[in-house]
Amino acid sequence: MRCRFHLIVLTAALLATAACGREPQSGAPPEQAGEISQGKATGEITVWAMGGEGENLGKLAAGFERENPEAKVKVTPVPWDGAHNKIANAIAAGQTPDISLIGTTWMGEFAKTGALRTTPSAFDRNAFFPGLWSTTEIGGKSYGVPWYADTRAFFYRKDMAERANVKPPTTWDELKSFTQALQEKGGAQHGIYLQAVGTGGWQTFMPFGWQAGGNLVDDTGKFTLDTPQMRRALEYYTSFHKAGLSANDRALPGQIEADFVSGKIGSFISGSYHRSLLTKQGGAEFESKYDVVELPKGDSAAGFAGGGNLVVFKGAKNADGAWKFVQYLSRPQVQAEWFAIQADPPAVQAAWQDPKLSGDEKLQVFARQLKVAKAPPAIPTWEQVAAAIDGGLEQAAKGSPAADVLKTMQATATSIGTGN
Structure with a gap:
C-alpha cells in the first residue's frame, strides 16, 4: 500500500x-x-x-x-x-x-x-x-x-523548461518562478498541479509544512496544526492555486498523467510509481521529455x-x-x-x-528524497485527522484565510484525539 x-x-x-x-x-x-x-x-x-x-x-x-x-x-x-x-x-x-x-x-x-x-x-x-x-x-x-x-519527488517537463530557459528549482522561491515560467513561456496551461481536493492531499502538502519547521504533533503528543510555521506553509502552498498556477479542482483518475503528457500541466509532485503511468500514457519516447528532481527546499529539506x-x-x-x-x-x-x-x-x-x-x-x-522523508504520527485516529487536513486544504485553496483554516484543523484534530 x-x-x-x-x-x-x-x-x-x-x-x-x-x-x-x-x-x-x-x-x-x-x-x-x-x-x-x-x-x-x-x-x-x-x-x-x-x-x-x-x-x-x-x-x-x-x-x-x-x-x-x-x-x-x-x-x-x-x-x-x-x-x-x-x-x-x-x-x-x-x-x-x-x-x-x-x-x-x-x-x-x-x-x-x-x-x-x-x-x-x-x-x-x-x-x-x-x-x-x-x-x-x-x-x-x-x-x-x-x-x-x-516518497514523493518533483516531476517536470524538461522540454518546456528548456523552452522557457529555466533550470529545475531547488528552493521555494525558485519553484514559484519556475512554474510561472512554464506557464508563461513554456506553453503549459498550469505551471504545476498541487492537489487541493480529495483524499490524500495532505501527503503532498505536509512536506511543505515540515520544510517550514512545522510538525503535526509536539513532544507531548498534542496536535500542532495551528502554528506560524504551518501557516507559512499553507499560505505558500495555496498561493499557487490563488495565482492560477495550479488548478484547484479534483483530478479524475488518469488525468494528471494525461495532462502532463499533453502539456496542459508543466509539473507535479508524486511517487516513483508515476513513471510507469507516464510511459503507458505517453509511450517510451516520452521518457526523454520529462525529468525528476528532489523537492525544492524551504528552511530545510523534507519529504513524505x-x-x-x-x-x-x-x-x-x-x-x-x-x-x-x-x-x-x-x-x-x-x-x-x-x-x-x-x-x-x-x-x-x-x-x-x-x-x-x-x-x-x-x-x-x-x-535521496527518502533520506529526509518524514511520516505522520502512528496514531489510531490518523485517517480521521488526515481527512480534516484534506478538507482544510480544499478550503484554503479556494480562498479561505489560512489562519482560519488552521484554527479549524487544530480544533477538529484535538476533538478527534490521538486514540492513545
Whole structure:
C-alpha cells in the first residue's frame, strides 16, 4: 500500500472487541521472547498481501522455499479496497494469518488492538530509511518491518523548461518562478498541479509544512496544526492555486498523467510509481521529455515517507517461520529482486546500490528524497485527522484565510484525539 488509497477506520465497537486481546494460538512462541530461532524455517507460513504485491509475492517466496525446503509460504491476495476491514475482522475473530502487509498509516490503529507482535531485535533499524522505520514505532516499540517505500519527488517537463530557459528549482522561491515560467513561456496551461481536493492531499502538502519547521504533533503528543510555521506553509502552498498556477479542482483518475503528457500541466509532485503511468500514457519516447528532481527546499529539506510494512500477528501459528520470511524479504539483494518484479522501491538503504537500481538516475532521486522523508504520527485516529487536513486544504485553496483554516484543523484534530 502506498498511502494513496481510500481507507476505512475501525468502528468503536470493533476496536473495543479487538482491544480485549487474546492468547496466542496453540504452538505460537511467547510474544515477549522477541527473538528468532537459529536454523531453517519449517512449516506453513500464511501471508496476506494486497494488490500487485499479493499477485506477485509468490514469485519471490520460491527463493525462500528453496533455502528452507521444509517451509511453505502460502500467499493470499487481498484487494486493497477491502483489506482494512478484512484485517480488522480477522483480528476481532482471532483468525489472522501469520503475516500481513499493512499500509504505514494503519500501523497505529492496528497496534492499538494489541494484535501485533513487537519486532525482534534481530532487525537492524539502521538498515532502513529512518522515516520508514518510524512508521513501525508506536509508544517507543516497533511492531513491524518496512517492506517497500513510497516518497514523493518533483516531476517536470524538461522540454518546456528548456523552452522557457529555466533550470529545475531547488528552493521555494525558485519553484514559484519556475512554474510561472512554464506557464508563461513554456506553453503549459498550469505551471504545476498541487492537489487541493480529495483524499490524500495532505501527503503532498505536509512536506511543505515540515520544510517550514512545522510538525503535526509536539513532544507531548498534542496536535500542532495551528502554528506560524504551518501557516507559512499553507499560505505558500495555496498561493499557487490563488495565482492560477495550479488548478484547484479534483483530478479524475488518469488525468494528471494525461495532462502532463499533453502539456496542459508543466509539473507535479508524486511517487516513483508515476513513471510507469507516464510511459503507458505517453509511450517510451516520452521518457526523454520529462525529468525528476528532489523537492525544492524551504528552511530545510523534507519529504513524505510511506509505503507498506510487514507485521506478524500475536495469533500467528508459525511466528518463527514468519519472522524468518520477513528477514528474507529484508535482504538487500531480495529487495532489489522484488523491485525488478513489482517496481516497489526498497525500504532497505543498501538495496539502492544494486545494479538494478543504481544506474537509474530518475529512480535515485527518490532514494535521496527518502533520506529526509518524514511520516505522520502512528496514531489510531490518523485517517480521521488526515481527512480534516484534506478538507482544510480544499478550503484554503479556494480562498479561505489560512489562519482560519488552521484554527479549524487544530480544533477538529484535538476533538478527534490521538486514540492513545
